[in-house]
């Protein structure tokens with residue numbers, strides 16, 4: 001059993017491999033750094049998360065439609081979007097350990113440590129004062145909190161100024177002044193900070209002289225922008241309206257760690273919402289609330305999420321925040337919500353020479369809509385779901401089990417049909433039940449090993465229901481349904497199984 005979060009995370013990663021959720025890519029050749037393959041259960045879970053997102057977008061919002069644009073795009077797309085010139089991360093190497101880091105992340109982690117001290121101070125005071133504690137007052141008067149908050153503010157503003165001015169020596173100076181050391185070598189022997197473009201490039205065309213350079217898309221959003229006019233015209237869309245898309249994106253990440261949290265090939269689920277200029281802040285707030293509700297509908301504890309406002313805005317944004325999730329390694333970005341202004345459409349207009357405008361019948365005029373984007377990583381959602389669901393439990397009888405408490409509607413396998421013994425007509429009866437449900441749900445038939453062992457196997461892959469067929473089934477047509485989380489068993493009429501499954505397995509209703 002895991003002693004702490006770090007161990008728990010390690011155990012989760014090995015569980016993912018052992019039970020067919022996630023494998024290192026091309027493992028027989030020792031894998032490929034920060035690239036992963038999804039196994040037989042992993043791809044089911046991923047499909048279910050994707051479908052839940054897709055349906056929430058395109059069914060619950062009548063003015064949002066989905067598309068599927070190609071990964072390859074005309075190279076000018078990336079000039080227009082700003083990615084060729086500005087999709088950079090600042091990198092820095094430690095000369096002793098030869099380890100490479102993102103300079104911004106080193107600074108952010110330093111800030112997080114100071115914020116940790118502030119929070120500790122606050123919770124100590126909370127314990128001391130109990131009911132009478134006024135947190136706001138404490139934060140604005142306590143000298144130690146104020147001193148640390150001033151440090152945080154100074155670092156953040158120096159960092160923002162340095163990045164806005166693309167002044168990499170100023171970024172390095174912050175690292176030097178804060179005396180940040182390499183976590184591996186423990187030294188401050190740093191190289192200069194350099195900008196590094198994260199896009200992968202490749203060639204299209206068979207003859208090298210004719211071949212043109214393409215980029216693998218670093219975000220799916222641009223496939224939506226270049227199709228704005230197509231969808232608006234063919235879908236008879238009226239502002240405000242949205243276009244949703246899921247698909248692969250590629251980034252040559254400088255530091256790719258933490259399993260599938262940061263990968264070089266990953267999948268995004270993005271939605272661009274086109275609105276009337278001047279209304280974007282209202283829609284930005286609307287989408288913050290709507291997306292948070294969606295995350296909370298998973299049923300995980302509400303203190304697993306928080307908003308984090310961006311201090312350094314991307315070149316296209318006038319407001320931006322992240323929804324952060326409490327991963328086993330701390331609060332980290334799960335989804336980004338950005339008010340992207342009219343930057344992308346205007347820039348594509350300029351580069352393509354095509355008018356990318358909406359004709360507003362009420363105003364009787366055309367304009368370039370503003371855009372609010374929601375962008376969530378499918379792989380990060382997968383990791384959020386699994387890390388929240390993975391449980392190592394000690395049972396009353398002293399035995400242990402590993403159970404994935406995946407929300408039932410997302411579980412890869414929905415039910416296992418288990419004949420108690422492999423004789424007396426029980427397998428045949430179990431097969432009948434299996435045949436009645438397998439067209440609607442992914443189910444497994446299993447007759448090998450003791451019933452206890454079979455339950456454990458299903459717990460380990462997160463199957464919400466086990467349907468057991470025993471001798472009584474042959475007499476009165478009832479079966480036992482065993483619930484994964486409570487391990488409670490109930491006896492029900494076999495004819496009612498599909499109704500029970502429908503109720504238990506349907507997606508939550510979001511109001």
Ligand code: ATP
Pocket residue numbers: 219251253260261262263264266267268333334335336375376377378379380
């Ligand atoms: P980060 O700050 O973690 O690098 P980002 O701000 O660059 O992320 P966005 O460009 O806003 O990320 O992308 C939207 C979403 O795509 C993120 O919230 C995340 O869920 C997902 N994502 C981005 N980069 C990766 C990656 N390398 N691996 C997996 N998911 C990613």
